[in-house]
Amino acid sequence: MAATLQTPDTGAVLAARKAHDEKLAKRADQTRAIWFPVTVLAVLLALPLLQFTGNYNYLLHLVLFTASYVVMAAGWNILGGFAGYVSLGHAVFFAIGGYFSGVLLARFGISTLLTAPLAGLLAAVCGYLIGQITLKVRGPSFIISSIALLMIARILFDHWTFIGGANGLALPINDLPVLWAKLPYYYAFIFMAAFTVWATYRIKHSKLGLGLRALSKDEIKAESAGIDTRFYKVVAFALSAFFVGMAGAVWGEYLTYLRPNIFLIILVSANLVLMCILGGKGTIAGPVVGAVLIVGINELFVATMGASELNLFGTGLVMAVALMFFPLGVVGTLARKGKLPRILNWD
Amino acid sequence: MAQFIQVLILGLALGGVIALMGSGLSLVFGVMRIVNLAHPSLIIAGAYVAYWAFKLWGIDPIVMLPIAALILAGIGVLLYRLMFEQEAKSARYSEMTVLLTFALAMMVEGLLGAFFTNTQRVTSPDYATDAFFISDIFIPKGQLYAGIVSLVIIGGLALFLKYSRMGYAIRATTQNRDAAELLGVNVNLVSVVAFAIGIGLAGAAGALVSFVFSFFPAKQWEWIAMLMSVVVLGGMGSILGTVVAAFSLSVIAAFVGTWVGATWSTMTFFLALFVILLIRPEGLFGEKPEMA
Amino acid sequence: MTALLEVTNITAGYGDGPAILDGAHLTVVPGKVHCIIGPNGAGKSTLLKAICGMLKIRKGEVVLKGERLNGLRPDQILRKGICFVPQERALFPKMTVRENLRMGGFTLGDARELDRRVDAILDRFPILRERANQHAGTMSGGQQQTLAMARTLIIRPDIVMLDEPSLGLAPKIVQEMFSIMKMMSEEGVTVLLVEQNALMGLKNSDIGVVLDLGRTLIEGPAADVLADPRIQELYLGGRKAA
Ligand SMILES: Nc1ncnc2c1ncn2[C@@H]1O[C@H](COP(=O)(O)OP(=O)(O)OP(=O)(O)O)[C@@H](O)[C@H]1O
Numbered sequence: 005m006a007a008t009l010q011t012p013d014t015g016a017v018l019a020a021r022k023a024h025d026e027k028l029a030k031r032a033d034q035t036r037a038i039w040f041p042v043t044v045l046a047v048l049l050a051l052p053l054l055q056f057t058g059n060y061n062y063l064l065h066l067v068l069f070t071a072s073y074v075v076m077a078a079g080w081n082i083l084g085g086f087a088g089y090v091s092l093g094h095a096v097f098f099a100i101g102g103y104f105s106g107v108l109l110a111r112f113g114i115s116t117l118l119t120a121p122l123a124g125l126l127a128a129v130c131g132y133l134i135g136q137i138t139l140k141v142r143g144p145s146f147i148i149s150s151i152a153l154l155m156i157a158r159i160l161f162d163h164w165t166f167i168g169g170a171n172g173l174a175l176p177i178n179d180l181p182v183l184w185a186k187l188p189y190y191y192a193f194i195f196m197a198a199f200t201v202w203a204t205y206r207i208k209h210s211k212l213g214l215g216l217r218a219l220s221k222d223e224i225k226a227e228s229a230g231i232d233t234r235f236y237k238v239v240a241f242a243l244s245a246f247f248v249g250m251a252g253a254v255w256g257e258y259l260t261y262l263r264p265n266i267f268l269i270i271l272v273s274a275n276l277v278l279m280c281i282l283g284g285k286g287t288i289a290g291p292v293v294g295a296v297l298i299v300g301i302n303e304l305f306v307a308t309m310g311a312s313e314l315n316l317f318g319t320g321l322v323m324a325v326a327l328m329f330f331p332l333g334v335v336g337t338l339a340r341k342g343k344l345p346r347i348l349n350w351d
Numbered sequence: 352m353a354q355f356i357q358v359l360i361l362g363l364a365l366g367g368v369i370a371l372m373g374s375g376l377s378l379v380f381g382v383m384r385i386v387n388l389a390h391p392s393l394i395i396a397g398a399y400v401a402y403w404a405f406k407l408w409g410i411d412p413i414v415m416l417p418i419a420a421l422i423l424a425g426i427g428v429l430l431y432r433l434m435f436e437q438e439a440k441s442a443r444y445s446e447m448t449v450l451l452t453f454a455l456a457m458m459v460e461g462l463l464g465a466f467f468t469n470t471q472r473v474t475s476p477d478y479a480t481d482a483f484f485i486s487d488i489f490i491p492k493g494q495l496y497a498g499i500v501s502l503v504i505i506g507g508l509a510l511f512l513k514y515s516r517m518g519y520a521i522r523a524t525t526q527n528r529d530a531a532e533l534l535g536v537n538v539n540l541v542s543v544v545a546f547a548i549g550i551g552l553a554g555a556a557g558a559l560v561s562f563v564f565s566f567f568p569a570k571q572w573e574w575i576a577m578l579m580s581v582v583v584l585g586g587m588g589s590i591l592g593t594v595v596a597a598f599s600l601s602v603i604a605a606f607v608g609t610w611v612g613a614t615w616s617t618m619t620f621f622l623a624l625f626v627i628l629l630i631r632p633e634g635l636f637g638e639k640p641e642m643a
Numbered sequence: 644m645t646a647l648l649e650v651t652n653i654t655a656g657y658g659d660g661p662a663i664l665d666g667a668h669l670t671v672v673p674g675k676v677h678c679i680i681g682p683n684g685a686g687k688s689t690l691l692k693a694i695c696g697m698l699k700i701r702k703g704e705v706v707l708k709g710e711r712l713n714g715l716r717p718d719q720i721l722r723k724g725i726c727f728v729p730q731e732r733a734l735f736p737k738m739t740v741r742e743n744l745r746m747g748g749f750t751l752g753d754a755r756e757l758d759r760r761v762d763a764i765l766d767r768f769p770i771l772r773e774r775a776n777q778h779a780g781t782m783s784g785g786q787q788q789t790l791a792m793a794r795t796l797i798i799r800p801d802i803v804m805l806d807e808p809s810l811g812l813a814p815k816i817v818q819e820m821f822s823i824m825k826m827m828s829e830e831g832v833t834v835l836l837v838e839q840n841a842l843m844g845l846k847n848s849d850i851g852v853v854l855d856l857g858r859t860l861i862e863g864p865a866a867d868v869l870a871d872p873r874i875q876e877l878y879l880g881g882r883k884a885a
């Protein structure tokens with residue numbers, strides 16, 4: 005082999021090296037269409053006017069139902085999406101919120117609409133304490149610990165006679181006429197959903213959000229960059245529990261009863277995870293898109309197959325397909341390809 | 352004293368089955384880093400195989416065990432090919448597979464529920480309700496047989512892993528997947544085989560479980576938490592650890608059940624999981640990183 | 644003189660990420676020691692991973708003795724005669740030294756022959772003999788590297804690729820690694836070495852290869868590469884580059 009030394013000159017090599025580095029760096033694009041979510045919100049606020057023209061209770065129920073899931077999924081997203089800690093136990097905070105406000109309603113007749121923030125606060129405190137323990141581990145161990153949490157809570161609630169044990173607690177029904185009975189809850193959930201989405205946006209772009217996103221990539225590096233990861237994670241846990249707890253509070257009154265086998269089931273947790281994954285974990289619009297899709301798909305299943313066990317199968321199937329083929333979710337995948345419509349770019 | 356021994360024996364008798372239930376889970380995690388949340392649902396599928404074989408044709412569940420194991424192993428190969436083979440290359444693999452198996456667990460439960468409904472079932476061969484008596488102490492035959500069969504199967508698994516060429520390859524892949532591949536191990540084949548064995552073990556456990564516990568599709572969530580605490584305590588991936596953890600927790604749960612109350616006996620497992628995560632997340636026999 | 648291994652203009656990268664290697668080529672001459680140098684992140688490790696099948700090759704070819712290796716898995720490529728010791732050494736921490744050596748001969752069918760070869764290796768490396776029953780994970784970095792390199796000798800491959808065997812080792816131990824490498828070479832094994840310490844690497848090799856930005860810039864006799872002033876400036880720190 006003949007030795008041919010065709011070295012380019014040094015300046016050229018250094019210039020090429022720089023150009024090469026730049027090629028590898030990704031560009032972020034910043035365009036936002038704030039009018040879109042605002043318009044959607046306005047339309048939803050006006051929607052109950054339809055009641056003057058007929059009975060649209062089912063439609064209102066669907067919107068309310070979706071909005072409640074937006075609150076919870078967006079809340080879950082703070083921990084699962086930003087910090088990367090996937091929890092399958094968030095139904096616990098749903099139940100904590102639901103039972104706290106529900107008991108206040110049943111005993112003292114205070115509407116959950118008033119006590120919901122307190123319920124959220126209680127859930128946040130519980131989240132803070134639980135997070136102190138379970139956030140020591142990450143990845144699969146954390147997920148498992150969250151399931152264990154749910155199982156423990158289920159046993160406790162099932163056997164706690166003060167709150168009705170496994171039979172649960174009946175709550176008073178409000179005395180509004182049928183057409184308007186849903187309205188308080190409807191507006192409560194729309195308001196909470198809007199607030200939650202706005203809050204997650206603020207959180208994502210705060211110092212906390214930055215820290216969370218850093219530690220979700222590499223906890224050790226984040227720590228050596230001076231981020232108190234332990235504290236950040238626990239705060240994220242508490243915040244996400246807050247929103248879920250708040251949603252649980254109002255949901256209880258809307259449902260008019262509390263029962264462990266409604267509030268403390270893995271399907272509730274699973275739905276939150278599923279919505280965030282399908283919509284796009286860690287994005288602002290993701291949980292909203294996911295909630296709309298999942299509620300839609302669920303209604304479709306129920307309409308075609310009835311509320312059967314096959315429903316569970318369907319949920320699992322959608323989740324598996326989403327994970328395997330769109331692990332970044334709708335928003336994430338479109339953004340990665342640079343094809344995210346401006347109206348969904350809320351980040 | 353007699354009561355103490357009695358409770359100890361009941362705890363030990365269940366420990367064997369729980370160890371078998373957990374060993375497949377541990378193996379699959381060790382080799383493929385898959386935390387298989389669907390494992391308990393597949394155990395229940397195995398239990399249905401044994402249940403119907405007994406109900407329809409009167410076949411003894413212990414006789415049915417190898418068949419249930421084979422059927423489930425076949426399903427395992429299929430699942431691996433469909434769901435996990437591609438995922439093995441993705442970056443956040445471990446976390447991804449937890450969610451994927453979670454989805455699978457829901458699918459299995461949904462299917463089983465649609466076919467067999469959520470009524471409690473139990474296979475009832477004669478020995479399931481019979482017992483040996485040694486003076487005051489009784490040993491339920493069903494649990495004893497199930498425990499013995501479990502230990503025989505786990506022993507066989509341990510020998511296979513220690514001495515066979517495939518076992519060598521499985522252990523090597525467990526410890527360092529890339530290195531195994533660089534030394535000529537076809538890690539994909541090893542993964543399929545290990546996954547099939549793991550799910551086959553779920554089938555075998557299912558056949559035994561069918562007459563030891565009552566079961567229905569939604570029972571899986573309780574078992575997920577129970578088996579996870581066993582496997583995490585044992586150190587994910589360590590079969591020996593799983594066995595030791597299964598017996599310890601089972602005995603503790605038996606005592607808690609007798610002295611504190613039956614509902615608290617399952618709670619033992621869940622609380623144990625929390626305590627372990629708190630003080631020794633790597634488990635009894637596990638190594639530090641990887642999971643944490 | 645025909646090449647043993649011919650790598651022509653390969654493109655490769657991780658997952659669906661950008662191409663890390665873009666136009667790398669390499670000619671491996673039988674029986675010689677080859678040293679690949681280049682700055683951190685140049686793609687040296689990536690090149691070795693691409694050759695041994697750990698990374699998918701997007702474009703270009705890897706040909707061993709006239710046979711195309713593209714698309715084969717690492718275990719298949721090992722059977723063709725290329726053995727790779729990655730930067731992180733690839734040991735089985737919870738297996739003993741002896742078991743690790745046995746794993747080195749996993750592809751051998753004959754168990755008795757395997758035992759014989761393992762014993763022969765233990766004879767040649769007394770430090771390993773002393774620790775035959777110790778778990779590999781509990782050994783020092785130098786001992787682990789010795790084990791990783793010794794293990795490649797069990798199947799007597801055509802080519803051994805070593806990724807920075809000197810990484811994190813004391814200078815004296817580094818010398819030992821180079822002497823093991825020399826021993827391999829004397830036995831007729833062709834060596835492909837990636838080395839951060841370019842001076843030391845090139846002095847101990849026959850052929851030098853410079854890789855930068857995922858491309859091969861220079862290939863030639865190690866002495867020539869070492870003497871080239873531009874190389875001195877860019878990669879050897881002879882004079883300060885801008
Ligand atoms: N597992 C990986 N996934 C994605 N990118 C990677 C991975 N490993 C390396 N890279 C990228 O590939 C490029 C080349 O890395 P490589 O390890 O081949 O460099 P190297 O020449 O061996 O450097 P060093 O001397 O530091 O070992 C780097 O830009 C690095 O960021």
Ligand SMILES: [Mg+2]
Nearest residue numbers: 687688689730
């Ligand atoms: Mg390198």
